Amino acid sequence: MFETMRENDKAVIVAVHKDATSGIGQQGIDRLNLRLHELYPNYDYREACTNQGKMGQASDPDQLFSQLQKDGYTHVLVQPSSITNDLDMQYLRHLVETVKGKFKQMRLGEPLLSGLADYQEVANMVINTFNIPKQVNVLVCNGSDEESDATYTMLDYILRDQGQDWFLATIGGHPSLDHLIKQLKNQKLKKVHLVPFNAEVNKMIGGEWIKMLQQAGFKVTAESNTMVEQEGIIHLFEQHIHHAEQFRRLTATEQKLLP
Numbered sequence: 318m319f320e321t322m323r324e325n326d327k328a329v330i331v332a333v334h335k336d337a338t339s340g341i342g343q344q345g346i347d348r349l350n351l352r353l354h355e356l357y358p359n360y361d362y363r364e365a366c367t368n369q370g371k372m373g374q375a376s377d378p379d380q381l382f383s384q385l386q387k388d389g390y391t392h393v394l395v396q397p398s399s400i401t402n403d404l405d406m407q408y409l410r411h412l413v414e415t416v417k418g419k420f421k422q423m424r425l426g427e428p429l430l431s432g433l434a435d436y437q438e439v440a441n442m443v444i445n446t447f448n449i450p451k452q453v454n455v456l457v458c459n460g461s462d463e464e465s466d467a468t469y470t471m472l473d474y475i476l477r478d479q480g481q482d483w484f485l486a487t488i489g490g491h492p493s494l495d496h497l498i499k500q501l502k503n504q505k506l507k508k509v510h511l512v513p514f515n516a517e518v519n520k521m522i523g524g525e526w527i528k529m530l531q532q533a534g535f536k537v538t539a540e541s542n543t544m545v546e547q548e549g550i551i552h553l554f555e556q557h558i559h560h561a562e563q564f565r566r567l568t569a570t571e572q573k574l575l576p
Contacts, residue, residue: 318392318422318562319360326421328392329361329385333378335405336368339459341398341429342515345545349398352551356558357394367405378409382416391421396558399428400514401468403461426561429553430468436475442549443512444480447540452508453501454483456544457518457526460490488521498533511539519543 319328330353337343354362363385366375376384378395385393395413399406406428417423430436443456456476458469466487473485473492486497501509509530513519522539530537544550 318394318424318565321422322392326391327361327389328394329363329390330357331363331365331378331381331385331393331395333365333367333395333397333409334375335399335403336366338515338517339461340400340515341545341550342517342543344516344543345550346398348545348551349396349554352555353396353558356555360394361390367408378412379416382412382419386416386419393420393423394426394558394562395424396426396554396561397428398554400458401428401430401461401465403428403465407464424561424565426554426557428557429550430472431557435553436472437479438549438553439472440475440479440483442547443476443544444483446547447510447512447542448480448482449510449538450482452482452510453506454480454510454512455497456483456485456512456514457522458485458487458490458514459518460487460493462490466491488518494526494529498530498535501535502533507534508536509538511537512544513540514544516543516545 322328332350332353334340334346337346341349350364363381364375365378365381367378382393395409397406397409410425413423413425430439448454460466460469469485469487469490470492476483476485484492484497484500486492486494511522511526513522527537527539
């Protein structure tokens, strides 16, 4: 998209987050922001937050895009830190479609888990990094809405397909802790090792999940490191923003015209 720039054009990279606790968390946000600065050092950089008031002075994306137009920006490349195509991601996608006619080029990268290759790469990363033999390993993520539930159910399936001793459970979504306990009891499993996706999940595991699993009769350990600390997570976001930069998303009309 930047090859279309002319002498008086201005480009900006925009990172859009939900808040500092769910999703990839503040630690992941900091890592992603740093990577975007490294990838595009010659372009301006902005941040936005879909939940107003959740990240200090970060603007709502709608407000930010309006300001970018007033400031004369012509090329806008947007990368969300969303894990799934949740409601915040759908809002951002709709907003980009609404305002992109005001810019010469406006592109939006996909969330972390978009295509099948993303699921497989994350599953491989989890298994190769955190697997403890001879006991059940559980990746614990943030739940939020039905779209996220569907995504995590798919990741749960792929985790178990690629690593027989793996499950996935979510806080506030599906698969839930109750669902996990039921499956573990059905399979007569006794030892559980929990792997948190981000720092906020890590707090919840230490505060409630370990106690509830122990009360249910399981021996429980927990990983101190989180998934978002892994370089592979940021690398996946990097792949998505590079793809958005190189390839324009087809409109609904254009998709209908394809054979």
